[in-house]
Amino acid sequence: MTRAGTRERAGKWLRHGALAAFVAVAGWTGIGLQGGPGVASVAFARQAPGSSTGIAATVEPAQLPPEAVATLKLIAAGGPYPYPKDGVVFGNFERMLPAHRRGYYHEYTVPTPRARNRGARRIVCGGPMRRIDNCFYSDDHYNSFKRIVE
Known part of the structure; x- marks a missing residue:
C-alpha cells in the first residue's frame, strides 16, 4: 500500500x-x-447493572402473535425448530431477565411474516428444555421483554 x-x-x-x-x-x-x-x-x-430486572409487563399466550403461540408449542414438544439457532443459550448480558447461571436461558425465534431473516421477535425460556412456565417474549430483539403468563 x-x-x-x-x-x-x-x-x-x-x-x-x-x-x-x-x-x-x-x-x-x-x-x-x-x-x-x-x-x-x-x-x-x-437496565442499570446490579438493579432489579424491571420486567413489569406480562402477556398471556392468547395476546401473543400466532407465530409466538406456535413457537411455544414447539418448545414444549422439544422441536423440531425451523432455525438452527433455536434452543441456543441466551446470555442475558444486558441483564434484562432475572439473574441466573449461564446456560439457564435458551432463545427461540418467533417467525416474522415477510421477513427475509430471523426478524426481531424472540421467546427466551429459563430452566430445563421443554419447559414453558418461565418464558419471556421480545418483539424488539431483546430491548424489552414481557413475561408470558398462563
Whole structure:
C-alpha cells in the first residue's frame, strides 16, 4: 500500500474515531442526537447493572402473535425448530431477565411474516428444555421483554 493510501486509511479511522467519541460524549452527557435521548440514557433506561430486572409487563399466550403461540408449542414438544439457532443459550448480558447461571436461558425465534431473516421477535425460556412456565417474549430483539403468563 502506498504512503498516501496509508494516510487516507488513517484519516478515515481518525474521522470515525472522532465520531465515536462525539457519540459517546453526547450519550453520557444526555445530549440527544436530533432531539432524542442520549445513547447512555437509553442504555441506562433499559437496565442499570446490579438493579432489579424491571420486567413489569406480562402477556398471556392468547395476546401473543400466532407465530409466538406456535413457537411455544414447539418448545414444549422439544422441536423440531425451523432455525438452527433455536434452543441456543441466551446470555442475558444486558441483564434484562432475572439473574441466573449461564446456560439457564435458551432463545427461540418467533417467525416474522415477510421477513427475509430471523426478524426481531424472540421467546427466551429459563430452566430445563421443554419447559414453558418461565418464558419471556421480545418483539424488539431483546430491548424489552414481557413475561408470558398462563
